[in-house]
Amino acid sequence: MPRFAANISLLFAELPYLDRFQAAAAAGFEAVEILYPYELAAKETQRALLANGLQLLLINAPPPNYTGGMPGYAAVPEGTDRFQRDIRRVLRYAEALKAGKIHVMAGYAKGEAARQTFIENLQWAADRAPEQQFTIEPLNSGDQPGYFLDDYNLAVEVLDAVDRPNVGLQYDAYHAQMIHGDALKVWETFGSRAVHVQIGAAPGRCEPGTGPVDFQKLFEAIDASGYTGWVSAEYTPSTRRTEDSLGWLG
Ligand SMILES: O=C(O)C(=O)[C@@H](O)CO
């Protein structure tokens, strides 16, 4: 079985932010990801990680958060200044928190200029921080209408054009199933490009087992592929308490 981590922006969201770290550790997780840790000074998140013996796998760029912010500027032709400013800030957070990966969000844009902008911005970020691993993730257009990166074929085309070792694919079973209708097949086709993996059932984005995706098969395929990274649970529990949604962990 893969090593599982908890996305504590979605899991344990019934608790205040700083209480989620202890809850994740108590549930047996050793690693977490946080989509937007920017509302508090990095020091506070750092303390919570340390106090609970947790490793931080991934944060998103850009700030600020889900509620007010755009989902990125990396593919927005007129957004390059903003993109570079955000990346500088995210790199400071990532360094302080020892975040292994940064998910660079593309934003709302379409067409050739957007594609070229995305490629050049990713190259800029990759060259600015060669020691940092960046990821890109296709998001389904039902949840994010107009989001540039909405397909796995497009993601690998972009990665090939970017051609940097520190920019890779973030595979998410929920989005893969929503976009292409078969999360397992998407893994079999594109999994070799994945540097980070997230899971959630579709279409409800709840815990594994609440939709048609066969997670047992998916986990076996992930293991068989040689992927040795973390698999992060990124779903909204169907239960009131996150702990009660964790039966799929076995
Ligand atoms: O929505 C997802 O899936 C993600 O992984 C997020 O990073 C997007 O905010």
Ligand SMILES: [Mg+2]
């Ligand atoms: Mg995801």
